Amino acid sequence: MAGAGTPVAMKLAFSTLGVPGLAIPDVLALAVANGYHGVELRAHHEEPVHPGLDPARRAEVAAEFKAADVEIVGLAGYVRVAAPGDDAPVLAELRALLELARDLGAPFVRVFPGGDAGLPREEGDAIAARRLGLAAEDAAALGVRILLETHDSHPTGADAIRVLGPVGHRNVGALWDVMHPWLAGEQPSDTYAALAPHLGYVQVKDIASADDRTPVALGAGVLPLAECVEVLSRHGWDGWLCWEYEKRWHEAAAPLPDLLTPARDHITRLLTESA
Template identity: 30%
Template sequence: MKIGFSTLACPEWSWTDIYSMAKDFKFDGIEIRGLGNEIFSVKAQPFTEAQLPNTIDKLKSLGLEIPCLSSGACLKYREKYQEAEDEIKAYAQLASKLGASYIRILADLEPAPGGDVDDEYIVEVLKKLVPIAEEYNVTLLVETNGVYSDTARLAKVLDGVKSRKVAALWDMHHPYRYNNEAPETTVANLGEYIKYIQVKDSIMHADGTVEYRIMGTGDIPVKAMIEALDTINYNGYISLEWVKRWARDLSDAGIVIPQFAEYMAPYKKAHKHSLQTNMRGDGQYPWPKERILNYTFPDILDRICEQFPNQYAFRYTELDYTRTYPEFRDDVDNFARSLLAMGVKKGDHVAIWATNVPQWYITFWATTKIGAVLVTMNTEYRIHEAEYLLRQSDTMTLVMIDGIKNINYVDIIKELCPELENCEPGKLESARLPYLKNVITVDSENKGCFTWEQAMELSKNVPYSEVERVRKTIDIHDVANMQYTSGTTGFPKGVMLTHYNVVN
């Protein structure tokens, strides 16, 4: 968990005062919502073309980042759409230069539900904004504001957009205060859509008015909210949002911001090893070299996502697969949910029969997330070799491409399992391969098999919290991968490799 604060809290402070406060009180980052009298941050002095390099260097030297730029763009007003788009594009350009991951946008302006908002129109305009987000490698975050403090409604909108570049900003206050949502409900509704969090505290008076309070002195159940986030392994930002007018007797940001840092200290995750700088001084890595790591594969991926959220994991242009590390993890998590939906349990064996395609990596990392074992199959296998491996390894689920060169994997699996012709996907009862239940074909649609897309759709049947529940039972010495020897002196033998083996 990382902590930050919005510059909305300190409009009278200089930029030097702001980053000094963040450094002194061990904040991880600063959310930018205007500076001084300039609410449009793009025009603020530290972010002008002349000063931007100095700003970036200063933040880097202090170990601070700008994770989110909060725009004032609101999408509900049709007549102001072009104005909103122009603002969002300007913020996206700045975010790209700063290395900021997120841009906050509003789909409804008021904190509490009020006037009507056309969900279909919001979906339409968000889709129009996706190319901007993709061009500048940022994610647009729709805040849980107004009618979208009903997070089930917001989730439907995000489902309609179908883009990894549009997600949710959970303002912890609004769904609880204005929609009576329990923290568990919000997290269940939004799940992995939650990429960034804002927080503030308050009480509700008998007359229905809200009185904002310094953190921990109101009745917003922050502890329960963080516990709910633990079920989805959220390790992003919680950022304080504060406005002077909310509490005139405590208007000074010099009181409110340090108090928030102290309040959140028990929830911050401290890493044993800080980032290491390479010998050239032009890059960083998370762990000292020649150091044994007691981490599982999911632990490794989480750390990389946390430290390098904007770095690409894949730019696979031939297959139209470009992902940052967090976006790749989202794919991994979704396929992990799909495997659980198919009945794959911890310790079960999942075989991958494919060349260098994205689904290979997604399958590998998804199995490690739920404690299953990836069985790697030689791409040159013929029918007798494939049959031996699948039977000897007790493979339950097979993910495969159509084939390579003159080897047709689909024909091979149909010959091994003629029962596929008359069975539903996921219900294979094979005489020759009795353990095999699920076959997933990446390239084509075949009887008795899930396509990759159909398999991914199954993820909707399993909450992400179930993935995390299983993940917490994984030990570094659990088997993660089974690799078969070449078999030059007999039948191939399965070598069992643990998380500890392969990570190190």
């Protein structure tokens, strides 16, 4: 716990979702030049890092990050743990993501809920909890934590905890994407209270408006970033804040590289003000 007046030492990262397809050396150069100590890698076949990488390339990527003194915060995968259907293909996809994280030295993998709106809520919760429970021991053996993101069918902390509570395993936790709980009407203090025992890291972002999710510079939009940082600071949380700038889905958005240093300065200012 930080002392009064001392900013909590949260660590800053950015997601490669903001620089679609960019080669790893260029991603690392951006991180170093702009004062970021971590990167979240979008683990998708469109990107340089994905579960199809061979062992040699995995070792090369891990070595590139080590040489640059930049950490891989996590792998942003696309497994949908509450989706209807057989467990086997979902668990196989998740296992491949966990093995990639192990090989790269990444501590976390992100999964989505992805529940079907046509199913009863309890059924989606049970599907997700069952699969995460089955994958938890694999994750533990590989030294990786699975993080369920506040997203789609489970946008709030209250939604996520309905799944995480029954799983009850230290290798299954939560990723707080600050946008989705806010859009669903949940206050940052309530999201934190629900997720705190399970929280892996936090994705920060900003958007033009509740009706226009075009990404904008941190502090230039409507999301309650100051309140989120204040809640985290008040509780002495010292994990990663990762800027997820959704350039991949919004091609007309401003390029991320020019925004990285101003974003770092904005978050640093919020941390100082919340001390």
